[in-house]
Amino acid sequence: MKTLQELTRPNIWNLKPYSSARDEYKGLTASVFLDANENPYNSPNNRYPDPSQHELKVKLAGFKKVLPEQIFLGNGSDEAIDLVFRAFCEPGQDNVVAIDPTYGMYQVCADVNNVEYRKVILDESFRFSAEKLLAAADDRTKLIFLCSPNNPTGNELPRDEVEKVIKRFDGLVILDEAYNDFSSVPSMLAHLGKYPNLVVFQTFSKAWASAAIRLGMAFTSPDIIALLNKIKYPYNVNLLTQKEGLNVLNKYHMTERWIKELIDARGPLMRDFEKLRCVEKVFPSDANFFLVRVTDAVKIYNYLVSLGIIVRNRHTVALCGNCLRITVGACEENVRLIEALNKYRT
Numbered sequence: 446m447k448t449l450q451e452l453t454r455p456n457i458w459n460l461k462p463y464s465s466a467r468d469e470y471k472g473l474t475a476s477v478f479l480d481a482n483e484n485p486y487n488s489p490n491n492r493y494p495d496p497s498q499h500e501l502k503v504k505l506a507g508f509k510k511v512l513p514e515q516i517f518l519g520n521g522s523d524e525a526i527d528l529v530f531r532a533f534c535e536p537g538q539d540n541v542v543a544i545d546p547t548y549g550m551y552q553v554c555a556d557v558n559n560v561e562y563r564k565v566i567l568d569e570s571f572r573f574s575a576e577k578l579l580a581a582a583d584d585r586t587k588l589i590f591l592c593s594p595n596n597p598t599g600n601e602l603p604r605d606e607v608e609k610v611i612k613r614f615d616g617l618v619i620l621d622e623a624y625n626d627f628s629s630v631p632s633m634l635a636h637l638g639k640y641p642n643l644v645v646f647q648t649f650s651k652a653w654a655s656a657a658i659r660l661g662m663a664f665t666s667p668d669i670i671a672l673l674n675k676i677k678y679p680y681n682v683n684l685l686t687q688k689e690g691l692n693v694l695n696k697y698h699m700t701e702r703w704i705k706e707l708i709d710a711r712g713p714l715m716r717d718f719e720k721l722r723c724v725e726k727v728f729p730s731d732a733n734f735f736l737v738r739v740t741d742a743v744k745i746y747n748y749l750v751s752l753g754i755i756v757r758n759r760h761t762v763a764l765c766g767n768c769l770r771i772t773v774g775a776c777e778e779n780v781r782l783i784e785a786l787n788k789y790r791t
């Protein structure tokens with residue numbers, strides 16, 4: 446791995462971050478707060494939230510078996526994706542490499558930041574080769590994006606290939622584990638100590654059923670976390686979100702139950718799809734969604750919309766011609782979907 450200074454944009458390395466009122470005074474003993482021009486009324490929303498999200502990070506650290514200093518929290522994973530571009534990629538000069546197809550936000554953030562985005566196509570079974578991916582990288586490649594289980598294909602990437610990339614790449618490997626809770630393959634979090642260039646993204650939006658609160662997580666070395674904290678908006682995670690994040694962690698038994706329900710529903714729903722006349726192929730899934738190749742994705746998508754049922758049309762995505770991405774829903778939703786597709790006539 447290159448040194449962190451070599452990987453970081455010079456302006457970011459040298460940046461002196463904004464120091465907020467709550468950064469400068471962190472003690473718990475004070476009872477008169479006249480430092481932040483806050484309004485004394487309308488408690489508790491009158492006060493700025495903790496910019497370091499300390500309580501939430503301590504709770505999460507225990508849960509994930511990492512140090513609080515290894516956690517970045519953001520306004521969804523989307524914030525973390527944007528921040529790694531802003532921290533490491535010099536616009537117009539540096540580039541990133543990613544598997545294709547994958548989650549669309551990596552390319553959007555690359556484009557917004559004017560960073561070249563190099564796509565390496567998966568094979569027909571949606572597998573990737575470390576060799577091919579590394580061959581696309583050069584000395585201006587700062588980041589490699591991997592997503593496992595991958596969106597929209599639904600499959601886990603082979604772990605040995607993932608580790609090969611991490612071992613051989615001299616920049617940072619961003620491994621997006623948004624759907625890991627639905628997979629039987631364990632998270633790579635346990636390997637953070639072994640791989641200083643590994644950055645793992647997770648989110649409260651999927652298994653934790655909290656997309657509305659916008660809470661994303663990045664886990665990596667304390668040095669890289671400090672860099673991301675330096676450039677984030679000071680109060681990027683609001684008070685309501687920090688509180689609800691703690692709530693969700695405190696009722697983890699609910700999350701566990703939801704995950705089990707969804708995994709249990711996935712297999713039968715996929716088998717129902719295999720029996721449909723309009724379905725040509727159901728791709729294997731390690732996530733809470735799966736990809737299906739149908740006879741005519743656009744027609745079937747529009748037919749479902751006309752019945753008030755929305756799935757994701759991935760027809761225009763690489764390797765996903767005539768494919769729809771189906772999220773596993775509640776039992777009644779899945780039944781309505783299958784009933785509608787049973788009645789579909791070409």
Ligand SMILES: *Cc1c(COP(=O)(O)O)cnc(C)c1O
Pocket residue numbers: 520521522523524548592596621623647648649650651656659660661
């Ligand atoms: C849904 C999803 C996320 C979650 O993004 P948030 O901004 O945290 O809601 C992240 N990565 C992938 C691949 C996803 O599909």
